[in-house]
Amino acid sequence: MELLPLPRTGRTPVRVLTIAGTDSGGGAGIQADSRTMALCGVHAVVAVAAVTVQNTVGVSRFHEIPPDVVADQVRAVVGDIGIGAAKTGMLASTAIIDAVADVCGEVGLGRAGSIPLVVDPVCASMHGDSLLRPDALDAVRHTLIPLATVVTPNLDEVRLITGIDVIDDTTARRAAELLHHLGAQWALVKGGHLRGAATSTDLLYDGDRMISYTRPRVATGNDHGAGDTLAAAIASALAHGRSVPEAVEFAKEWVSRCLAAAYDLGAGHGPVSPFWRLSRPDNRAGCSE
Numbered sequence: 001m002e003l004l005p006l007p008r009t010g011r012t013p014v015r016v017l018t019i020a021g022t023d024s025g026g027g028a029g030i031q032a033d034s035r036t037m038a039l040c041g042v043h044a045v046v047a048v049a050a051v052t053v054q055n056t057v058g059v060s061r062f063h064e065i066p067p068d069v070v071a072d073q074v075r076a077v078v079g080d081i082g083i084g085a086a087k088t089g090m091l092a093s094t095a096i097i098d099a100v101a102d103v104c105g106e107v108g109l110g111r112a113g114s115i116p117l118v119v120d121p122v123c124a125s126m127h128g129d130s131l132l133r134p135d136a137l138d139a140v141r142h143t144l145i146p147l148a149t150v151v152t153p154n155l156d157e158v159r160l161i162t163g164i165d166v167i168d169d170t171t172a173r174r175a176a177e178l179l180h181h182l183g184a185q186w187a188l189v190k191g192g193h194l195r196g197a198a199t200s201t202d203l204l205y206d207g208d209r210m211i212s213y214t215r216p217r218v219a220t221g222n223d224h225g226a227g228d229t230l231a232a233a234i235a236s237a238l239a240h241g242r243s244v245p246e247a248v249e250f251a252k253e254w255v256s257r258c259l260a261a262a263y264d265l266g267a268g269h270g271p272v273s274p275f276w277r278l279s280r281p282d283n284r285a286g287c288s289e
């Protein structure tokens with residue numbers, strides 16, 4: 001696997017924005033995004049959309065940030081710092097999605113702009129706790145997804161957004177087509193929730209090419225934050241100049257290794273871990289000049 005280059009000491013790294021929720025347990029959300037980005041040689045900038053009260057066993061409540069404060073965080077960092085890509089995660093409500101869509105248009109984020117945007121349409125945690133108001137699903141379909149350079153739903157999100165129950169390759173293809181039809185430039189249907197399979201396959205579609213990414217399934221219950229890690233790695237690779245298919249190829253291998261390196265934490269599901277990169281002997285070879 002060709003790792004993304006780390007910046008030389010004192011050099012300014014590429015920057016990626018995450019617009020998402022925080023996870024007090026540190027496993028998913030902005031915490032997973034920032035950790036992933038750091039280990040992909042990226043300086044993470046953030047727009048907090050919600051604060052969750054969460055640990056390894058579930059989410060007990062969340063607090064929504066006022067939509068104008070979310071949008072102002074985006075304006076503040078994009079204008080001053082500049083970014084090479086962005087991703088969205090938990091956005092919680094229609095009002096926040098609308099504010100994010102408006103500011104994305106204003107600063108040139110998303111498929112209609114010049115800065116690629118990865119949309120992870122987060123609806124619920126792995127424990128089944130809601131992270132999106134039910135009345136916001138229409139805004140996800142018709143406001144958020146049309147902004148996406150890549151949209152990355154898991155199979156529960158696919159069911160909620162498209163009504164398609166993905167059980168095999170045929171239904172995954174139908175779902176990818178429908179997500180593309182909703183307006184995403186690329187749709188990535190993630191297969192992580194097909195837990196009985198020996199492999200884990202994600203399907204990428206842009207209206208023309210249907211590309212499959214398959215890795216052996218990692219036998220672990222410590223898979224908290226896998227979706228965020230994948231989307232953050234895609235955004236990082238895009239910021240480093242990779243194409244969408246190349247970025248997904250990189251991120252798929254990255255998340256597989258993070259699943260293999262996951263650790264126990266608390267009484268529930270531990271987080272996937274990017275710390276394996278810290279002990280790679282070839283790390284310096286990945287440094288940009």
Ligand SMILES: Nc1ncnc2c1ncn2[C@@H]1O[C@H](COP(=O)(O)OP(=O)(O)O)[C@@H](O)[C@H]1O
Pocket residue numbers: 126153154155190191192193200201202215216217218219220223225226227228230252255256259
């Ligand atoms: N046990 C596993 N082994 C290998 N890959 C997995 C496993 N679980 C999830 N993945 C991969 O991790 C990424 C996130 O998957 P998924 O679990 O579907 O999303 P989410 O975390 O959003 O629910 C996808 O690339 C998926 O294929």
Ligand SMILES: Cc1ncc(COP(=O)(O)OP(=O)(O)O)c(N)n1
Pocket residue numbers: 020021022023028029030052054089090122124125126127131223224225226227228229
């Ligand atoms: C604040 C916050 N954002 C997103 C999630 C969901 O994380 P994700 O990596 O998509 O998946 P799971 O770990 O829930 O499978 C979250 N829990 N909290």
